[in-house]
Amino acid sequence: MTDLLTANDRPGAYPESWYAATVEAPPPRPALSGETRADVCVVGAGYTGLSAALHLAERGFDVVVLEASRAGFGASGRNGGQLGSGQRVGQRELEARLGQAHAGRLWRLGEEAKALVRDLVARHGIDCALRPGVAHLCYTDAERAEIHAEAAHLAERYGYEEIETLDRAAGHALCPSPAYRGGALDHGAGHLHPLAFALGLARAAEGAGARLFERTRAVELIEGPAPEVRTEAGRVRADHVILAGNGYLEGLAPRIAERVMPINNFVAATEPLGARAAEVLTRDVAVADTKFVVNYFRLSGDGRLLFGGGETYGYRFPADIAGLVRRPMLKVFPHLEDVAIDYAWGGTLAITLRRLPYLARVGLRVLSASGYSGHGVGLATLSGRLMAEAVAGETEGFDTMAAVPTPAFPGGPRLRTPLLVLAMSWYALRDRLGL
Secondary structure, eight states, X not given: OOOHXXXXXXXTOOOSOHHHHTXXXXXXXXXOOEEEEEEEEEEOOSHHHHHHHHHHXXXXXXXXXXXXXXXXXXXXXXXXXXXXXXXXXXXXXXXXXXXXXXXXXXXXXHHHHHHHHHHHHHHTTOOSXXXXXXXXXXXXXXXXXXXXXXXXXXXHXXXXXXXXXXXXXXXXXXXXXXXXXXEEEEEEEEEOOHHHHHHHHHHHHHXXXXXXXXXXXXXXXXXXXXXXXXXXXXXXXXXXXXXXOGGGOXXXXXXXXXXXXXXXXXXXXESOOGGGGGGTOSSSOEEEEXXXXXXXXXXXXXXXXXXXXXXXXXXXOOSOHHHHHHHHHHHHOGGGTTOOEEEEEEEEEEEOTTSSOEEEEEETTEEEEEOOTTOHHHHHHHHHHHHHHHHTTOOHHHHHHHTSOOOXXXXXXXXXXXXXXXXXXXXXXXXXXXX
16 A cells, blocks of 8 residues: 555655745654653644643643654645634534534634634744634625625624625625635634644644654554554553544554545645735635635735645645646636746645544544544644543543544445545536536
């Protein structure tokens, strides 16, 4: 089987993204060699694992973090940087699926996630360009009506009045694209530099006493009253294990792999646009649209268009990532045809069948959180804290998330990829046809 960790990236190196080019990454941390002991062993140093390590260390736990590459190497350091409200699924749909009480608790946790990110950035002085505002733009009048109805529902039932509805003219004034017909601007959401946030979390976790080992791949989990994580050159004996590898856990935790599937998404950064930045956005906000394969974008601090679009479902990235992303970018901004792309990169995220995170007790003294389905900046950070609380015996938040039904993908790990390709290809065709 192809190895996701090495199929598209140089071992122990960040991808050549605009994010990596605009931060000062610390020197590589040492790899684990030999045996060590900890109260908690965390596998994965993305938002989930780093947040768990930070919150556990602040409570006085001895924490070891094992990262197969570098802190923030995976989706946490490559994503669109959008800090969204609520869950990945709309609140009215959640109420229909899960009932008002459970959906209400999930909404409150989603709001906690945003507050947590803001608090961590402020408390630890993380310089990650956190800014308010995410717009949701649509292609049809019917979609606009749905977005406005959701905003009204959130205001009436949850008292959430941060959403500014946009008619077609207001949407175009915000985003001068001929593709969109308005939508809504969520002032309570936000956007940030995702790799800078991840590196800031790593520094904070180490400052609190957590021990981070990079280029240290977990290869075997031995469950039991005193679980053990074995690596290529050592092992960690612990009282608890937290699995925070998201889409990279397939060989380590088969139960998670049945319900959480890795997919690839891609981002490009144009050359600096200068005065032409106003042809993309007239305010410093991020945008996500209503395509099934979502287009998402914002302007960087140096005036580039950071545009995310396109998905693939195999293990390898395409040879021409810039060309793949340029196609949807020009459908949204045809007037940027002459603009060069300076950076283009891919990343592996993880989805669940119902697009809600999968939090679970997957073994005795083993917790896991993954499958954020594109909503991970806030929810992954929160999930790390929820697992830290659960280890400390405070389980309410974790249990609320774990109670969300997460069915396995049809066909199991072996057949899920070809089945998903068929399904996603159908939805991608609908996108192209405008259905």
